[in-house]
Amino acid sequence: MTVVTRFAPSPTGFLHIGGARTALFSYLYAKRHGGKFLLRIEDTDRERSTQAAVDAIFEGMAWLGLHADAEPVYQTQRFDRYKAVIAQMLEAGTAYYCYCTKEELEQMRNEQMARKEKPRYDGRWRPEPGKQLPPVPAGVQPVVRFRNPAHGKVVIRDLIKGEIVFDNAELDDLIIARADGTPTYNFCVVVDDMDMGITHVIRGDDHVNNTPRQINIFRALGATPPQYAHVSMILGADGAKLSKRHGALGVMEYRAMGFLPEAMLNYLVRLGWSHGDQELFTRQEMIEKFDLDHVSASPARFDMEKAYWVNHQYLKTAPLHAVVPEFDWHLRRLGLDPAQGPAIEDVIRAQRERCRTLLEMAEKSRFFYAELSGYDEKDAAKHLTAESADLLEALVGILAALPAWTATSLHAAITGFAESRGLGLGKVAQPIRVAVAGMAVSPPIDQTLFLLGRERTLARLAAAVRYVRGQS
Known part of the structure; x- marks a missing residue:
């Protein structure tokens, strides 16, 4: 017997978390047994069914990579x-x-x-x-x-x-x-x-x-x-019925929040199913190991912090080809042109350890792709001082004279400058960060300046000096 499963949503709203988990379990069970996974649109409720909801279901399924093995069946056509x-x-x-x-x-x-x-x-x-x-x-x-x-x-x-x-x-x-x-x-x-x-x-x-x-x-x-x-149903972390405050959102809202689709699948599969103590699974591992014997009959609990943790693990380790299109999507959503800055792959490598979501990564990488609109007020007050302006002004000349603009040469130049002034690296690096990124958080300073490029770096250091002088 060939196993045939189906996901049969009613198109009366977005594809929500419970529906996505049902689709995933049906998909995995069929794939585990070498069978077929089918999609049916149950649209007989003509008053509540909308084309927008149908499109939202398709969009969510496509983003998650839960592709049916045949064209969808529509009840209204039957x-x-x-x-x-x-x-x-x-x-x-x-x-x-x-x-x-x-x-x-x-x-x-x-x-x-x-x-x-x-x-x-x-x-x-x-x-x-x-x-x-x-x-x-x-x-x-x-x-x-x-x-x-x-x-x-x-x-x-x-x-x-x-x-x-x-x-x-x-x-x-x-x-x-x-x-x-x-x-x-x-x-x-x-x-x-x-x-x-x-x-x-x-x-x-x-x-x-x-x-x-x-x-x-x-x-x-x-x-x-x-x-x-x-x-079983999905409850919030507090044991109450799942609601928007717990995370009962449409699947595509999780994309907007910066989740990778594979991370979302990994989190969903663990809502009610377990395989020993294993927490992280590739898609192939899910297919190979999923069974109904280990799906709990008790309600699962949706924990947003755990979802963020899973996403961070994926961001740190996922192949770049899986992250690049999603990061590109987030940059464009913020109004940024990925062509106006360093290669996306290089920025992901620099940021992936420190960001839990792609949205956070995009927001913290804005300075690579757009001119600064200002400085974080608190960070500027702490790090852009008269003393640091003198340091930045001196650094402009040193960095401008570098024969090669590489992370290695930048690291050597900045650490050498700090030592010559009898300062710890942080006393020099933090003013540079605020000057070039607008905030005191960025990848390691040598990577940050290398990715930003010589022209932008020198221009922003000079602008920060003018800002401090103007303040005083």
Whole structure:
């Protein structure tokens, strides 16, 4: 049997963290078993589904590199198929027309609640041997209901939660087609999973109560239900329901915050799954090691600090070809032209140890690609003093005379200058940093000046001297 999984989002908003984790687990399970990972857009809710949301899902999936093995399936393009299956079920007697009005259903519900019963459809239009059905009311467009088995149990052997049992007597006859003929969620899902050959459904545990209904529809259609694995919800670090303050953001917001896609995948895979004590995984390691046996049935907790830690580990070690396009994207997002400064690869090498995110790296590298708009007030007050202006002025002449502008020659020149003045390196390096970077934080000073280049370095040192003189 070829394993076939699917990710089936509803396009009513962005691709959020929970959805991305579900997609990742489905992707990894299929790849681990040499199978297929498919994408289905469940867009039958026409009022809430938007093209912008569809685009956001595609964008998020593409950024994470979770590529489907076939073109996406859209439910709105399958209405003819759904109608054909409903007609087949009506003919087979596994579905029937129900002519209850909204008022009747509301009265039914109120009477049941008054008797302290669970509100449910009472089956008044369900055909039974010897049963007299009510006369068909004029002017009422019927819905189509699934004839759920009245007896027995549905046993779900969940690959994460274990065995879950539902009594069929607790499941009423759900509507599978509305009065206007549009099919409903639980019905469409079954037909889609059946037609797409889905063997394993990995989804959030908010779908557990839908599963017995779907299994019964599968059986009514003479099809074998897939195996199910319901993934627990994600909570905030404090144990409360995940919200924006915890990190319940769209996937692309994490890109804007400076996360690498591979780091995001690594963090997501560890939300509820473990492989011993290992924290960091390459994509290939995730594929080779992921299994459902080690997915926890308990809720996972989203810890933003841990996410930042994982991202930093990737920033420090990821191949440059994986970091360059993302860093380029962030520079351009800040209005910076990467062509107006040193090679991106060189800046990444210089900054990757000291930055947790690409956004932080881009912001701290702004001075390489744009002219300074000023100095950090606190850093300037501390390091751009009358004394340091004299040092910077002397340094301009020394650095201008260097025959070669290399990190090695710059290091030798600056350390030699500091020693000649009887100063520690920091007493010289910090004023230089503020002068050329606008702040007291940068890569090692020799790397900073080398990357900035001779012309910009000398111009900024001279400008800092003028700034100090003007202040005094």
